[in-house]
Amino acid sequence: MSISTPLPSETATALKFENLSVTFETEFADVHAVKGISLEVYPGEVVALVGESGSGKSVTSTAAIGLLPPNAYITGKAMVGGINVVGMAENKMRKMRATEIAMVFQEPMTALNPVLTIERQLTESLELHGLAYGREATERAIELLEMVGIPEPGKRIKQYPHQFSGGQRQRVVIAMAISCDPKVIIADEPTTALDVTVQAEILDLLRELKDRLNTGILLITHNMGVVADLADRVAVMFRGSLVETGTVEQVLNHPEHPYTQKLLASVPRLETLELGETWESKPADIIDPKRELVLEARNLVLEYDMRGTKFRAVDDVSFELARGEILGIVGESGSGKSTVAKAVLGLLPVASGVLAVQGTNLASLRPRAARKIRAKIGVIFQDPAASLDPRFPIGDCITEPMVVHKVGTRVERIKRAEELLDAVHLPRSVINRYPHELSGGQRQRVCIARALTLDPELLIADEPTSALDVSVQAAVLEMIQELQVRYEFACLFVSHDLAVVDLLAHNVVVMKDGKSMEQGRVSDVLHAPQHDYTRRLLAAAPVPEPKEQAQRREARRLLLAAEHPDS
CATH class of the missing domain: 3.40.50.300 (P-loop containing nucleotide triphosphate hydrolases)
Known part of the structure; x- marks a missing residue:
């Protein structure tokens, strides 16, 4: 339960901004990043x-810790425990x-x-500030790891x-x-x-x-x-x-x-049903017997070769994805979600089982045939900045798949890039700009345009909105839905955001430790989960309503207590 806010007369502030302004001097013009804000913590x-x-946001916080670059001009006050740190000498700020x-x-x-080992990194600040040395500093570091819930801290501190x-x-x-x-x-x-x-x-x-x-x-x-x-x-x-x-x-x-x-x-919400309500299925929730399968996995096993020993990342997973459908794959880190996506892209060999794109088993293909199949697959990566070549203008980034697969003339490629910029609601004028000149949301739109360049039958989206603001995320998700209706591709959507999967997907696979725990229609799995793990995932997803979130937090605590009565 949150504590009540203390009155200013009752206690001193831990952090206080008074009329703080930050301006960055750049080559072309001054950028007024923070405009006279006042705030207390x-x-x-x-x-x-x-x-x-x-x-x-980040400029404001960075001003309080003295890490703004030299071209920042700061006025006003940032009070840390009653001391103004604006303009403070670096040696004093470091202390x-x-x-x-x-x-x-x-x-x-x-x-x-x-x-550096975790021990060295934890003891460094203790020694630097003269709080503890040697064995005493190591004991304090172990105590800190224990405090933040790291198991076996005495052993793991050396890692x-x-x-x-x-x-x-x-x-x-x-x-x-x-x-x-x-x-x-x-x-x-x-x-x-x-x-x-x-x-x-x-x-x-x-x-x-x-x-x-x-x-x-x-x-x-x-x-x-x-x-x-x-x-x-x-x-x-x-x-x-x-x-x-x-x-x-x-x-x-x-x-x-x-x-x-x-x-x-703009915030996607994981809708919950009240008692007595029934869930209305999305159109594609109703399975069409004549649907055209684009991706099929049967008893799929994927392994990583770790210096001669095999690590099984995906074990006996089966699912289907048809044209015009979105299949969400959810689960914690290490559950095997992205490994499945890598295998579909041909970046990881299939150890056993079947992984078929349009009826063709990827495991049995020779390199040239596999290349042809990959031309039918588009991909959107999690980090748009890392997945675009910073030396290529936007037009070249979008048409790169056409160059790789030797499709079209230069004029046809430029025309295709312009069509796709229109489709993702970006002005055609960005075609000659570079990735660093665009915002994160605009870069992700460029990545979506590039993924659609060759009219793919299958689109793989690996956490495509996790690094985006809620309003930008809402625009990108709306665009994926709109483009899917227009181009009718099948989409494999990998995410850990259950609200996004609920909003976008028709069917869902819940994975844990490489295995499929539960799968089916979104309306069944995310609104009437049968497996304890799915319930735990849903209980952990926060909702943007304080009272409801407090109830969910308590329900999660009780769920975990029931699962681990001895802990």
């Missing part, structure tokens, strides 16, 4: 700062980091040094970041953040890359640590379910200004500003 309180990419203010970054693998899962790495980053008992923690999208069950664990951990250590948390996120689950107050940013602030209940249930209303309207 009290000890033991979570304040969520929400808004789309480019609204100024305040970790002891007064700490940060949990979005991507744990980039926040951790891959060549390296790559030996931990994504959720465990994020726990290590949180352990580093709390190592010197800071007054305030800035959590910048701490759960974006995590699946729902790991996300729920991380949110439980942050809540527990906040209550135990009385730390103020500034939570930066675009996930409204996370806001409903963890925050006490919410501040909404739009184009560098605060447009609305209030308690989590006021802002999420009774938004006043049109921008907040638009943001909340």
Whole structure:
């Protein structure tokens, strides 16, 4: 349960912004990123700062920890425990980091040094700030790992970041953040890359640590379910200004500003049925006996060769996907979702079983024949920035599949690129621009256009919206639906966001540890789950309504307690 917000007269602030403005001096013009915002975070309180990419959220938080680049001009105040850090000398600011203010970054693998053990990385800040040395520092590091729920901390402290899962790495980053008992923690999208069950664990951990250590948390996120689950107050940013602030209940249930209303309207919701209601099937939920199968897996087994030993990533999985249908594959990290997608793309050999595209078994094809089949498959990757060549203009990025498969003349390729830019609602003028000149949402639209270049029979979408803001995500999902109606391709949609799968897919496969736990129509599996694992997944998915989310959190706790009565 969230604590009530303390009155300013009762306690000092952990973090306070007073009329903070940040302007970046660039070659062409000054960019006014933050425009005079004022905001407080009290000890033991979570304040969520929400808004789309480019609204100024991360710039605001980075100003408080003194990590803005040299071309940033800052005015106003950023008070950390009563001390203004704006304009503070770097050596003084360095002493305040970790002891007064700490940060949990979005991507744990980039926040951790891959060549240092977890022990070295945890003891470094303790030694640097003179809090503990040698054996005492190691004991404190083990205690921190235990506090954030890492099993066997005494053994695992000697390991390296790559030996931990994504959720465990994020726990290590949180352990580093709390190592010197800071007054305030800035959590910048701490759960974006995590699946729902790991996300729920991380949110439980942050809540527990906040209550135990009385730390103020500034939570930066675009996930409204996370806001409903963890925050006490919410501040909404739009184009560098605060447009609305209030308690989590006021802002999420009774938004006043049109921008907040638009943001909340964009959030996909996992609809639940009230007692006595019946679910109306989507048109494609009703199975047509004459449907044209595009992708079929029968007793599929996929293995990775780990230096001579075989690791079975997918074990005895079967499913069907027909033309005009969307099949969602959901599950936690490591469940085998993306491995299935890789095998369909020909990036992983089939160990046994059948994986057929339009009736042709991929396992039995020679390289030249497999290449022809792959021309019928389009793919949208999770990270649009990493999947586009930064040296290619947008037009060349879109027409690259035509070049690879030797389709069309240069004029025909340009014409095709222009048609697809129209289809994904981008102006034709971007054809000569480069990927870095576009926003994340625009880059993902380019990736969708590229995936459709050769009129694929099958589209594979691997977490295509997980890195996008809610409003951009809503636009991209709407576009996938619209394009599917127009081009009638089959779509294999891999995601850990159950609300997105519920919105988009007709059928769903729930995977765990390489096996299919449950599959069928979305209306059956996600609204009347039969398997305990599916119920656990659904219970972990946060909803953007504080009271309902509190009830779901309690229901999840009871579900886990029933499954593990001895723990």
